[in-house]
Structures are given as structure tokens and as C-alpha cells.
Amino acid sequence: MSITVEALPAMSAVGELLELNAGLVGPSTGYMVGARGDWPRLVAAAESCSLDVVELSALSAEELPGLLRFLAEAELGGVPFGHVSVHGPSKGWDGTPAALAAALRAVPAFVEGIVLHPETLGDVGVFGALGARLRLENMDVRKDDARTAAELARFFEALPEARFCFDVAHAQLNDPSLALAHELLDAFGDRLAEVHVSSIEADGDHVPLRAADAEAFLPVLERCAGVPWVLEAPAA
Numbered sequence: 001m002s003i004t005v006e007a008l009p010a011m012s013a014v015g016e017l018l019e020l021n022a023g024l025v026g027p028s029t030g031y032m033v034g035a036r037g038d039w040p041r042l043v044a045a046a047e048s049c050s051l052d053v054v055e056l057s058a059l060s061a062e063e064l065p066g067l068l069r070f071l072a073e074a075e076l077g078g079v080p081f082g083h084v085s086v087h088g089p090s091k092g093w094d095g096t097p098a099a100l101a102a103a104l105r106a107v108p109a110f111v112e113g114i115v116l117h118p119e120t121l122g123d124v125g126v127f128g129a130l131g132a133r134l135r136l137e138n139m140d141v142r143k144d145d146a147r148t149a150a151e152l153a154r155f156f157e158a159l160p161e162a163r164f165c166f167d168v169a170h171a172q173l174n175d176p177s178l179a180l181a182h183e184l185l186d187a188f189g190d191r192l193a194e195v196h197v198s199s200i201e202a203d204g205d206h207v208p209l210r211a212a213d214a215e216a217f218l219p220v221l222e223r224c225a226g227v228p229w230v231l232e233a234p235a236a
Contacts, residue, residue, distance in 0.1 A: 013211040017197075017218055018229070023082075025229045026053030028196075030087060031206065032234075037063055039070035047080060053228040054081045055115070055194075061092035068106055075108040083228045085113040085135070085194055090120050097122040101129050113193055115165045118146040118155040125158055134162040135193050138184055140170040142204045147174050149187040156188065163193035166224065168217050169200035169232070181220045195224045198232040206232040 018025050027049045029035075029042040036042075039056070046054045056071075058064045067086065086107055093100055104114050115135045121127055127134055136155055139146040146152055147170075156162060166188075171181035185192070198206040199213045209231070221229075 013214040013218075014209050017209075017214040017221060020218075020221060021225045021229050023052055024225075024227065025197075025231065026050035026055075026081065026083070027231045027234075028055040028057050028087065030055070030057030030059055031232060037066055039067060043070075043079065049231075051080050051082065053083045053230060054079075055085045055087055055230040056111075057087040059087060059090050061089040061094070064089055064103065068103065071108050071111065072106075075110060079110065084111050085115060085228070085230070086111050087115040090117040093120075097124075098126045101126045105129055107133075113163065113165070115194065117143075118152065119143050121155075124155060128159055128161065130162075132161045132163060134159060135165040136162050137165040137167055137196070138170050140167075140173045140200070140204050148180065149183050152184070152188065156191070162191070164188040164191040165194040165196065166192060167196040167232075168220055169196065169198050169206060169213075171220075172213070172216070173200050173202075173204065178216060178220055182223075185220070185223050189223065192224060192227055194227060195221065195229045196232050197221070197229050208233045208235055 027046050029046055032042055032045050035045065056067060058067045088104055107114060113135045114130055114133050115137055117139060118136045119139060138152060166184060168181055171184060172178060174180050197209060199208065199210045200206055
């Protein structure tokens with residue numbers, strides 16, 4: 001069974017926003033739930049959306065071993081994307097933080113970044129072994145940490161080489177005025193390595209980018225051009 005990946009939305013506001021970063025926009029496989037764990041199929045679906053950027057998402061720990069095997073095999077023949085990142089587990093890991101850090105160190109060098117949720121790390125220091133490939137993401141209202149610049153600062157102090165993965169929808173859910181979004185970029189813009197783009201529901205579910213949100217995000221995301229943007233929901 002194939003996955004249909006629709007074209008990017010034709011709404012003018014959405015198109016204007018994404019055009020800001022033309023050539024550096026692509027999908028996360030995290031929203032392709034029908035093929036979860038089938039990495040060749042997920043990559044084929046991602047290819048049909050964009051060859052510029054992909055984030056291979058193993059949000060559940062049970063997905064990680066298969067992803068690591070797929071990446072080890074892909075290293076031999078390469079992958080067709082201009083920019084590749086991995087989203088590591090945010091749930092289900094029953095080993096130690098050191099064991100997770102060691103597993104992620106095995107991610108091949110062609111993967112530019114490894115996104116993790118800071119509040120799940122536990123022993124933060126062991127993740128320093130990931131160096132500048134580590135990308136720490138700002139969290140939404142469902143979490144009790146890593147939401148604000150002050151909360152994230154503690155993690156970056158412990159992991160000075162880590163980069164920033166900015167989720168604009170998470171920032172919006174915490175602060176609909178988007179003042180928080182600008183505060184995060186003021187604090188960590190020099191670390192910015194990846195941006196997550198979508199609309200979001202009150203319960204934290206990422207949904208296709210709405211025109212109204214694209215208009216609201218425009219002043220924020222103008223500051224984020226030049227690094228990969230990852231779409232965290234399918235096109236509408």
C-alpha cells in the first residue's frame with residue numbers, strides 16, 4: 001500500500017510563508033502513522049513531498065532499533081535528501097540515559113542533527129557526547145519544563161555544544177501572542193539549527209498549517225530562514 005503525500009497547501013498565506021525558506025522545507029515522518037516503523041516506505045513517502053529536508057522520527061523507543069538499522073544500511077548508498085535529521089525517542093525508553101546517548105551516537109555522520117525533548121533526558125550531561133548534532137526542542141503546555149527561555153537555558157548551560165530546534169507551534173500554544181517565540185529566538189537564535197512548522201490544537205496535536213497561523217507566524221519565521229524547516233503535519 002502506498003502513502004499519498006499531498007502537495008504543499010496552495011493557500012496564499014501558507015505559500016508566502018514557506019517561500020521564505022524555499023529549498024529548505026520538508027516533512028517529518030512522524031505524521032505518517034500508517035507506515036510507522038517501515039523506514040523504506042516512510043522515506044519513499046517523504047521523497048514524494050520534498051528532496052530538500054527530512055526528519056526521520058522515532059518518537060517511541062520501540063522505533064529506534066529499526067531506524068538505526070535502516071540508517072546503517074543507508075549509509076552505504078546514501079539518501080536523496082539535502083538535509084537529514086533524526087528525532088529521538090520522547091517516550092518508552094526503559095534504559096539509562098547513558099545507553100540512549102550511546103545508541104544515538106551510532107547514528108551515521110550523514111545525519112546532521114538529532115532532536116530530543118530536553119525534559120526527558122534525565123542525566124543531561126551524558127548527552128554531551130552527541131556534540132553539535134544534538135538539537136534541543138522547546139516544549140508546549142503539556143510539559144512542565146523546557147518551555148521558556150529560562151527553562152531551556154539550564155539545558156544549554158549543561159550542553160554547551162547543543163543546537164536549538166525551534167517549534168513555533170509549541171511556542172504559540174504557550175503564548176498565543178508569540179512574544180515567547182521571539183524571546184526564544186532572542187535567547188537561542190545563534191544556536192538555531194532546525195524549525196518545526198505546523199498548526200496545533202489545544203491538546204497539543206500537530207495539524208496542517210492553517211492560513212491564519214501562517215500569517216501570525218510570518219514575523220517570527222522571517223527570523224528563521226536559512227536553516228531546515230520540518231513540516232510536522234501533512235498538507236491540508
